[in-house]
Amino acid sequence: MTASENRPKKSIEFWYEFASPYSYLAAMRVEEIAIAHGVLVEWKPFLLGPIFxxxxxxDSxxxxxxxxxxxxxxxxxxxxxxLDLNFRKPPKFPQNGLLAARLAMCEEVKVQCPKFTQAVFSMQFGGGEDISNFVNIQSILEGMGLDSEKAFAQSQSEQVKLALRNQTEQAVQRGxxxxxxxxxxxxxxxxxxxRLEQAVAWAASSGHKS
Amino acid sequence: MTASENRPKKSIEFWYEFASPYSYLAAMRVEEIAIAHGVLVEWKPFLLGPIFxxxxxxDSxxxxxxxxxxxxxxxxxxxxxxLDLNFRKPPKFPQNGLLAARLAMCEEVKVQCPKFTQAVFSMQFGGGEDISNFVNIQSILEGMGLDSEKAFAQSQSEQVKLALRNQTEQAVQRGxxxxxxxxxxxxxxxxxxxRLEQAVAWAASSGHKS
Incomplete structure (x- = not known):
């Protein structure tokens, strides 16, 4: 069985930046819409700064x-x-989403990446709070039952830093x-x-082709 | 009776640039959606170049x-x-929409501004043709039963040139x-x-306030 045959038939990559308000709107809805269409979401945090x-x-x-x-x-x-989503404009824009992006990709957090991502976005654009603040992020991790000390240590590893750089580079290469x-x-x-709805509908109808 | 009392209760301004592909998508749909909501559309051609x-x-x-x-x-x-709209990418982008914008505002054409605008957009983005071409525009005017000679002469008048400049300046002032x-x-x-649907829904529900 090749890697290609092993891949789920219908999936969609969701590329997002933690500082992006419109990424918030998508992150809060993508799973529900995708599930309704039988599509699997691959969460892909990346950094928009280098692309800009x-x-x-x-600047943004x-x-x-x-x-x-x-x-x-x-x-x-x-x-x-x-969409019935909370909104409070944060005092600073764009915020530094580096810590959150690295955490989303570390061993301790990545299995729960969707939940972590939604919590970070809700804190920032629903609550107007600072997501580069260590204590704020710690409260999210602990609220999810994760080992925040372990997660922070992993997020600063060369392996995770490189993984995020590679993912951002891959984003550029994908267009x-x-x-x-x-x-x-x-x-x-x-x-x-x-374009969320259109994208998921496309994934649902084209998944069998790949 | 003041001018304000004379104004229709529910209306929406539709600001568009003839060279803009997304203006094409809106121009072909706005009347139908607005009518369904009892909203009157005011067609406002302007030039995006000076704003950019x-x-x-x-450049674009x-x-x-x-x-x-x-x-x-x-x-x-x-x-x-x-949307079931024709699409053919024109060889040049952006095209020069100055002639079309001036014509849309001249006496001979402006009563039929929506129809003229849709025909110009369809020619450009549905047919991939050049809307700065005099003969192409002439065929639209004559197809609409308008006096193309009169329209072209009016479109080159100081009055019309100034009206378009003012409208573009007004666009900037409106944000x-x-x-x-x-x-x-x-x-x-x-x-x-x-945002067309959302805008019309807003106009329909807020029109009585003004």
Missing amino acids: KQQGLE PFNIFATKGAYMWRDVERVCKE VFGAPTFITSDGELFWGND | KQQGLE PFNIFATKGAYMWRDVERVCKE VFGAPTFITSDGELFWGND
């Missing part, structure tokens, strides 16, 4: 283009209301230029929370 | 950020398929930073074809 830098941007486009940034917050607020992004197993790419 | 320049961009963001641009075309193609944009009578702004 490659585009010649030294939402800060560089102020009018667009102001609109984005209003839009996210409205969509949260529609990811923003977050959230969905990629189906036949290589179709969908950008933005607004 | 104010943002420090010398879809050309500056090549990966995003390539994605955009694939996305538009997919959405067209979903428009991209196209399409919808603005409700209570000042709520929605950006993108993906």
